[in-house]
Amino acid sequence: MDILNKNSTVSEFILLGLSSSQEIQIIFFGIFFLVYAAIVVGNLLIVISVLVDNHLHSPMYFLLANLSFFDLCLSSVATPKVIADFLRKQKSISFWGCMAQMFFMHFFGGGEMSLLIAMGIDRYVAICKPLHYKIIMNHRMLILFLLLSWTTGFVHTTSQMVFTVGLPFCGPNVVDSIFCDLPLVIKLACTETYILELLVIADSGLLSLICFVLLLMSYIIMLVTIWHHSSSASSKAVSTLSAHITVVTLFFGPAIFIYAFPFNSYSVDKFLSVFYSIITPLLNPIIYTLRNQEMKAMHLLCTLLY
Numbered sequence: 001m002d003i004l005n006k007n008s009t010v011s012e013f014i015l016l017g018l019s020s021s022q023e024i025q026i027i028f029f030g031i032f033f034l035v036y037a038a039i040v041v042g043n044l045l046i047v048i049s050v051l052v053d054n055h056l057h058s059p060m061y062f063l064l065a066n067l068s069f070f071d072l073c074l075s076s077v078a079t080p081k082v083i084a085d086f087l088r089k090q091k092s093i094s095f096w097g098c099m100a101q102m103f104f105m106h107f108f109g110g111g112e113m114s115l116l117i118a119m120g121i122d123r124y125v126a127i128c129k130p131l132h133y134k135i136i137m138n139h140r141m142l143i144l145f146l147l148l149s150w151t152t153g154f155v156h157t158t159s160q161m162v163f164t165v166g167l168p169f170c171g172p173n174v175v176d177s178i179f180c181d182l183p184l185v186i187k188l189a190c191t192e193t194y195i196l197e198l199l200v201i202a203d204s205g206l207l208s209l210i211c212f213v214l215l216l217m218s219y220i221i222m223l224v225t226i227w228h229h230s231s232s233a234s235s236k237a238v239s240t241l242s243a244h245i246t247v248v249t250l251f252f253g254p255a256i257f258i259y260a261f262p263f264n265s266y267s268v269d270k271f272l273s274v275f276y277s278i279i280t281p282l283l284n285p286i287i288y289t290l291r292n293q294e295m296k297a298m299h300l301l302c303t304l305l306y
């Protein structure tokens with residue numbers, strides 16, 4: 001192979017999808033369509049409620065609304081094409097379409113991880129430094145958190161994609177998934193990708209593992225702090241914290257599995273990445289609207305309709 005010839009001969013990738021049976025694909029089309037509609041409606045409802053309702057103008061809800069916005073973006077990167085693909089016999093994606101999918105998935109994914117950390121810090125200050133909460137979590141701090149999230153997402157995805165885009169692709173172009181998944185695409189390059197695989201493991205896998213452990217530890221500290229002060233507010237704080245812990249676990253869990261051990265078990269990865277792109281963005285609406293009485297999203301929907 002000519003190492004100097006960096007030009008890829010592959011101009012498009014073929015996605016294998018989830019099944020080759022026509023009937024099963026129609027069923028998947030229905031399921032994914034409904035779930036995506038629920039993601040869009042649910043997350044939009046959260047964003048609109050927080051922006052419209054003056055009672056929800058607090059740092060916690062602003063961060064939550066921004067998280068829902070990230071979810072909306074994250075699930076819109078690949079899912080609409082995935083849904084349309086279920087009705088197509090040949091599921092192909094152009095070279096740059098594939099690169100864009102991976103870029104934006106890691107952009108919004110990385111941003112969302114940083115935002116989850118910001119939400120953890122917000123709750124930590126509220127519970128462990130309640131008297132200084134208003135002073136610490138001011139508007140400038142919120143803007144700083146948001147800027148940091150977008151920057152982290154950008155740096156995270158760029159550091160991986162700079163090398164992925166430059167890989168030579170000359171051989172097989174079949175991706176065994178429903179969208180372009182970074183580990184699967186890297187495997188298709190017709191060159192030694194060992195260093196890049198290590199970079200992805202460190203950049204996506206290890207990073208999410210470390211963030212996850214730090215977040216869980218801080219949530220445990222908060223729970224312990226709450227148990228020491230038995231007040232009337234504590235049961236609500238515990239309910240908020242358990243919502244956070246559920247979101248954090250379901251968000252980081254699959255990411256750690258996919259990226260910390262990415263280059264061996266494809267079938268598990270495929271299942272997890274589908275789970276990840278479809279289920280995770282639904283979590284916020286489900287968890288926060290069902291559990292949080294303050295949210296009253298359904299009430300808002302009714303007000304808007306009448």
Ligand SMILES: *[C@@H]1O[C@H](CO)[C@@H](O)[C@H](O)[C@H]1NC(C)=O
Nearest residue numbers: 047062063065066069142143
């Ligand atoms: C994100 O948070 C900022 C800062 O508080 C807030 O002004 C903005 O409305 C939020 N964005 C969304 C989409 O909710």
